[in-house]
Amino acid sequence: MNAPSLLIIGSLLMGPVAWAAETMPPTASLTPATAAPATAAPGVQGPAARPASAVAASTSTQVILLSLGRRQISLQRDGKVVGSWPVVIGAPGTPTPTGTFKVTTKVINPKYQSTASGKVNHTTGAASPLGVRWIGFHTTGKDDYGIHGTPWPWWVDARAAVSHGCVRMKNEHVSLLFDQVDIGTPVVIKP
Secondary structure (H helix, E strand, O other): OOOOOOEEEOOOOEEEEOOOOOOOOOOOOOOOOOOOOOOOOOOOOOOOOOOOHHHOOOOOEEEEEEEEOOOEEEEEEEEEEEEEEOEEEEEOOOOOOOOEEEEEEEEEEEEEEEOOOOOOOOOOHHHHOOOOOEEEEEOOOOOOEEEEEEOOHHHHHOOOOOOOEEOOOOOOHHHHHHHHHHOOEEEEEEE
């Protein structure tokens, strides 16, 4: 069984701690935490330290493509779509960033921490606000963005624009994507 990992924002995080950016209810946010030792922990894949530029480039010919307009994410390998799923995207006031990024972190069973209160939601797994998987792809100052699961699949069915910029997927879908991508996989987000 994989150990839960705490997802936080704005500080160097290692070990069972990884980067996160999204909040789940709209009034909450993420906050910095003290850095852990620079070692990899069970359930955490990716660089032991920031910056993301230190991450080795993926040699794969795969790419994650996100169409914000269609609210759909796809995985392409060698130019062929191998999977495609509906998503939730950022609300108009907190949009999902556009551009080309790379997968920088992967976390199994992430934990959520509020930047507003500092409180940690110790729920992990399918009931966690971040779902069962976190695939981090972009950081701006204190904000990190990722593709993650959700305990609210009806928002995904509605293809809603309600997140704080992250991309939410059904837990079973994000698990499939997580298992097929590596650190360094390109993430292309188009309007």
